Amino acid sequence: MKTIGFILIVVGVMVMAGSANDCDGKCMEQANDIGTMLMVAASGLFATLVGALAVFSAQD
DSSP: OOHHHHHHHHHHHHHHHHHOOOOOTTGGSOOOOOHHHHHHHHHHHHHHHHHHHHHOOOOO
16 A cells, blocks of 8 residues: 555656646747646646655555
């Protein structure tokens, strides 16, 4: 349970960090719009929260 939780936390943080999908303005035609960016960031936050709940509620 803790392993799955830690994996969810790491993946959620990576999803939130990459939610804009841009490359410093060099490829703006491939960047996400604001709605898509917020949806991807929210799903990353949800995965991180579920992972944290799994880690903290796991029995030893």
